[in-house]
Amino acid sequence: MTSHHAHHTHPDSDFPRKIALLFGVVFLVVGIAGFIPGITTNYSDLKFAGHMSDAKLLGIFEVSILHNIVHLAFGVAGILLSRAARSAAMYLLVGGLIYAVVWIYGVATGEDSTANFVPLNTADNWLHFLLALAMIVLGVVSLRSLRTVRAHA
Numbered sequence: 001m002t003s004h005h006a007h008h009t010h011p012d013s014d015f016p017r018k019i020a021l022l023f024g025v026v027f028l029v030v031g032i033a034g035f036i037p038g039i040t041t042n043y044s045d046l047k048f049a050g051h052m053s054d055a056k057l058l059g060i061f062e063v064s065i066l067h068n069i070v071h072l073a074f075g076v077a078g079i080l081l082s083r084a085a086r087s088a089a090m091y092l093l094v095g096g097l098i099y100a101v102v103w104i105y106g107v108a109t110g111e112d113s114t115a116n117f118v119p120l121n122t123a124d125n126w127l128h129f130l131l132a133l134a135m136i137v138l139g140v141v142s143l144r145s146l147r148t149v150r151a152h153a
Contacts, residue, residue, distance in 0.1 A: 013085035016142035020088035023095070023135065024078020031071030034063045051116040062111075062121040070118075085146055093139025100132035 034057050037043035045054035046065060053064040074095060081091040106120035106128060120128070 013146060015145065016085050016088040016092060016138070017082045019138050019142070020078050020091045021082035023092070024075050024080075024082055026075070027071050027078055028075025030057065031068050031073075031075055033057060034068035034071060049117045049119070051112055051114065051119045053119050056121075060123045061127065062119045062124055064119055067118050085142070089139055089142035089146060091139075092135045092142060096132050096135030096137075096139055099128050099135060103128040103132050 033039045034055075035046075039058065040046065040063060041056045041059040042054045045052075046063070047053035047055075049064050049066040053062065053067075055063050057063045078091055078095070081087040102118075102120070103125055106116075106118075106125040109115040109120070111119070111121050118124075
């Protein structure tokens with residue numbers, strides 16, 4: 001008799017793993033897309049970093065080589081950390097906190113400021129705000145559900 005629960009997995013522990021994997025895959029795809037002409041408009045203007053990079057993912061989100069590398073790193077981290085429920089939940093929480101800092105940074109620095117080295121535009125800022133909110137909420141909910149699972153195990 002084989003059981004899906006033979007590894008002591010609980011349905012609640014699948015949730016953070018699936019969500020972290022989903023975020024990881026999406027970040028990876030976005031990071032790759034940032035290097036594809038056509039998906040990224042003004043591709044010839046793609047710079048390593050700095051507010052002078054006029055390349056825009058989907059013609060909306062300002063990107064640079066550095067920005068794309070960050071997306072790729074977040075993607076790889078999400079995929080690797082999705083292997084265990086606790087690390088997946090922490091990826092969501094910490095990733096969300098990082099995006100909250102990036103959002104504050106983006107709002108605080110003007111689009112044409114030399115401090116805008118990532119670079120970020122208004123669309124990036126709103127997306128980072130929504131990512132921060134979603135990832136923090138999902139991370140907190142996941143960690144709470146894992147504590148409940150442990151308490152009842």
